[in-house]
Amino acid sequence: MNIDILSQDQLALMDQLISDANTILVVCHKSPDGDAIGSSLAWAEFLRMRGKDVTVLVPDQYPDFLKWLPNTEKIVRYDKHTEKGDMLLKIADLVFCLDFNTPSRVDEMEQALVNSPAKKVLIDHHLRPDVEADLVVSLPEASSTSELVFRIVWQMGAFTQLDKAFAVPVYCGMMTDTGGFIYNSNRPEIYFIISELLTKRIDKDRIYRNVYHNYSEDRIRLMGYVMYEKLVYLPDYHAAFYSLTRDELKRFNFIKGDAEGLVNIPQQIKGLKLSISLREDTDKPNLVWVSLRSVDDFPCNLMAEEFFNGGGHLNASGGRLETSIEEAIEITKKAIYAYQNKLK
Incomplete structure (x- = not known):
């Protein structure tokens, strides 16, 4: 199945931007949900596989039921570490904006993000994106930003080199943004992606329990x-x-x-x-x-x-x-x- 979403020019630009950058930030929206955290962690894992220094920077707290995801301990919260967040945005070569369509969605971090001298890439599935970026990957019909992350990584030929640390957050993000695949999830591409994620030996049943059977x-x-x-x-x-x-x-x-x-x-x-x-x-x-x-x-x-x-x-x-x-x-x-x- 062809799940490519980037044109050849976009693909070349994405590859060049990543290759040229040394310090990279992955940023998502305020009150991050499963898709924001899942897509950010997965994309960061891909970038680390490319040999990059990557930090996931989130505006504020994310739910406890996502803290089991791999590499959450590496996430930096802007509300708790504002000075560090500001510094990271100032020194970054490249900032990936994931799962939001407008700068106001990062709340208190908005001004620092807008003023960052870094090149920016937007990867998102919400309508009418207005983030100023060097590359915009926008597909509103997609189930989730995590789906887009998978499809870009797949198109770049990198999926075979990744493991559970990539596959688990992608599946979690897709699952949570479709309510357990009960809405916005009728396209066959979604189930092709799931079948490929399962080749990384993820336990999708446990992922479901970790999210939906993990309450107080x-x-x-x-x-x-x-x-x-x-x-x-x-x-x-x-x-x-x-x-x-x-x-x-x-x-x-x-x-x-x-x-x-x-x-x-x-x-x-x-x-x-x-x-x-x-x-x-x-x-x-x-x-x-x-x-x-x-x-x-x-x-x-x-x-x-x-x-x-x-x-x-x-x-x-x-x-x-x-x-x-x-x-x-x-x-x-x-x-x-x-x-x-x-x-x-």
């Missing part, structure tokens, strides 16, 4: 609380939403990653087309994080853009509201009513 008791109780006490089901609109306040999160000893996947659960309701999560930030007042999931052709990415200052993919999107949780609930109701013709 508090997270399980939070899940039950959300579904029993907080879920608002609107059967006439085939939609559901829930909200979580800062106090409720503290009650369940919330840590980064505990809300991961909760927004998918209401989709088990027969006929549901849209599920929305509203979660107060644990530190900043009047900041609400929004996640949206949909099925079939309902465009939750358009709803995210129009109502939640966000965007994303057709069936999986996110955003943020600088409002109280009460105002966020009212905005969510307005969004659902505004899209009622597509929901009913």
Whole structure:
């Protein structure tokens, strides 16, 4: 199967940029998820195989359930080591921007990234990329940035030289960005990639357990609380939403990653087309994080853009509201009513 995504000119440029660089940074977005961390770790592993000095630099904390991935101990967090991060961005020859389409997605690191004199390469699968880069690899129909990383490495003829330290994070990234291959995962290329990753003797069942069966008791109780006490089901609109306040999160000893996947659960309701999560930030007042999931052709990415200052993919999107949780609930109701013709 032909899974090449780079033109011959792009392929030559990618190879030249890597060859010319000595110090390389791999950067992903704020609140890194499985795809951001997975693609970053895998790409860094490929670059090390090329003999490069590579650092993965992330804006802030990533979920505990990803800390088992190979080489996570080498990741540098910008929020904890800001001076080091600034220095790395100043001295790098080459910066790879993975899994984000605009500089604001790296949050507090934005200015240092934009001002970095390094050459830049963007590898991403989100719509409308606007990162200024020497090379842009953008494929919005891809399942994940991890998929793109695999396809580039494959096209460059390097896959045979890599091992589990590459294959495991690629599979993890693809798996988490498709909800365990239940959305945005119908293309045959995805399963060709999985079959090749399995030749590296990865244990895909264990990867699944490490991510989805690796929660605390508090997270399980939070899940039950959300579904029993907080879920608002609107059967006439085939939609559901829930909200979580800062106090409720503290009650369940919330840590980064505990809300991961909760927004998918209401989709088990027969006929549901849209599920929305509203979660107060644990530190900043009047900041609400929004996640949206949909099925079939309902465009939750358009709803995210129009109502939640966000965007994303057709069936999986996110955003943020600088409002109280009460105002966020009212905005969510307005969004659902505004899209009622597509929901009913």
